[in-house]
Amino acid sequence: MKKKNWLLVFTIMAALLLAACSGGESSSSSGSESGGGSEEVESLTYASLTDAVGLSPIMTNDSASSNVNEHVYETLFKRDSETKDFTPVLAESYENPDELTWVINLKEGIKFHDGTDFNAEAVKYTFDKLRDPATAAPRASLLEPVDTITVVDDYTVEIKTKYPYGPFLAALSHSNAAIVSPTADQKQDLMKEPVGTGPFKFVSWTPGDQVVLEANPDYRDGAPKVKQFILKVVPEVSTAISMLQAGEVQFIDKLPTEQVSRIEGMKNVNIEKANGTGQYYLTFNFSNEENQDPEFRKAVASAIDRDAFITKLNGLGVRSDSVIGPEVFGYNESADSAGTAFDLEAAKELVEKNGYGDRPIKLLAANRGNFVLMAEVVQAQLAEAGFDVQIETMEWAAFLDTARAGDYDLTFLSWSNVTADGSELLYPNFHSDNIGSSNRAQYNNPEFDQLVEASRTTTDQDERLDILNQANELMLQDDAVVIMYHDVVTAALSDNLEGLILDPTGQWDVSKVTGK
Known part of the structure; x- marks a missing residue:
């Protein structure tokens, strides 16, 4: 059994993918992640044109829900928007003893927001539920190739597929394959009260109005500088733009073509773009x-x-x-x-x-x-x-x-x-x-x-x-x-903030946002 070294594997994958995906921008951010501002942000409000359908990655497949879930939950892998390779998040490494077997080694010491351990049992629980026909998960097809999932030990899970599956890492990086707390899922309705391992914790959801998240103080990479993140429902895009100009919200995305010149004329806003x-x-x-x-x-x-x-x-x-x-x-x-x-x-x-x-x-x-x-x-x-x-x-x-x-x-x-x-x-x-x-x-x-x-x-x-x-x-x-x-994916952010990560998929991440 030959264990793959992450650096070697992803260097090769990056070369392949960059060769295939040449041309155009691939990502954008409001300032540098490693440099620039480091001031805390007491509250950041995003204007969402629609309300979330629910707050479980297993049971939803809409962008409004994903915008919440991607900050509360995490996946085993993620696709790097610049290099196009797949890097570990909750995973530590993986190995392929054969073309039907994926042995995934998990990071240790990670806790769900409810204080329970992230481990191989949590991965198996999540994936089994996602692919169970009785669940009727909207994106069960992500794991359609999976045959069996076996817990090898606390931090190792073995997944066997029915056939060789080339896009498997891509499937495991999808937001609907995020790992949920089994304890919380059995205790409460995750569609209303989500529990993950991500940089933000759930506070409240007022349907039709807003979702409120707060920085996870125990996050392994350090708590976000944004202390409170609010996703506010603003059904009319013109209203959302006016609120951005007035400073009532600090962030909008998916800028409408006919409103770009108006937003570009705002003195308190920076526009970000990335080929999508x-x-x-x-x-x-x-x-x-x-x-x-x-x-x-x-x-x-x-x-x-x-x-x-x-x-x-x-x-x-x-x-x-x-x-x-x-x-x-x-x-x-x-x-x-x-x-x-x-x-x-x-x-x-x-x-x-x-x-x-x-x-x-x-x-x-x-x-x-x-x-x-x-x-x-x-x-x-x-x-x-x-x-x-x-x-x-x-x-x-x-x-x-x-x-x-x-x-x-x-x-x-x-x-x-x-x-x-x-x-x-x-x-x-x-x-x-x-x-x-x-x-x-x-x-x-x-x-x-x-x-x-x-x-x-x-x-x-x-x-x-x-x-x-x-x-x-x-x-x-x-x-x-x-x-x-x-x-072309777009976002507009108040100019006193920086560090927004805008991905070509249209997803975005505010966990690195700081004040200037």
Whole structure:
């Protein structure tokens, strides 16, 4: 059994991943973590557009809940936003005696917020509950490859997978794979009273109003300088921006494109940006016979001028045809321009030749953010090519249900890709296994499925890069999607603070924030 040395392993992984993910920013922070200010911050308030669904990482899968949980709980590993490698958090090291076995050595001396020990039993308890069908965890798929979990000793856990699983470290770094206190989970409802090992402890939650956290004085890396962290529900983004300007909140994220110039004009605010893992794309309902026509998809793709659309984002979008974005493992620069190019005349010819303009096309869009902007721009561009496109907008939850049910012709979808792994982008969104759930396009291509499965069932990272590139190119050749843009994650922080960590996945960390 050969034990992996973290430095050697992650140096190799970093080299591989950096080669795959070249280009663009990968992270940003308001000042240096190691230098600059060190003053305590009595209270920091973040304006959240939506309330948390719950406060258990096992039972939630929404960004508002994750923003709380990522400060209360911790995972075994995390992905470094700059080097792209996976580094230990609650884990100490790991070893692979064979391609189906992961022996994870855990850090010792860590306590949950309720005073109980973090150990191998806690890891097994969490993962068993997450993958138990009776739990109905939203992200149980993270541990779908797991066969058995065995406690070797207090600080060693052995996980065996059903098949070689290349993205396993990525899965274990996902916020929904964070470790919970078994004692607390059996004693109370973690959806209302969370207990983890993180830098902040739970104080209170007033649904519809705010969640209050406080610095964990016993945190192993030292208590955060932010003594109280409040996540306040502010449903209207314009209100949140006004509160930021007035100093009533100190932090907002996901800055709306149309408000960037307003925020940039504020004298008491600094804006942070980082090229992100998220993406926004137009796709087809492949259950409709008309959409299975490759010339129809080619006509649609040829009619869309993505360069013109990008200019409307005020610098908050990255232009690339690639399904797998520049900040995601599996990206190959050659795919940046591998999609169908904008060619209005070619689109018009295909529309006229096949009579595509004779039937109305239902374009489904969520009624929030850039979804409406994408719909309006694309409707106009498709109309110029001769298509008859009718937009139908609806609120987010109804939109997701309608898209999942396949009640549309064309739609816009997005994916934040928290794992930053290409397999975990392509499998949930486009593999036929997930038609009726996360594969809202109902895309079904056996050749593509085989490639995605191969990318998941090898631990050879070079091989995974090659397979993912093949799958990416196949989707582009098939015009399965039209990538509108890859995300730029954003945040605005009061200028008397620094140290915010902004990750390409859109996640952020205030545990290093200090006063200037």
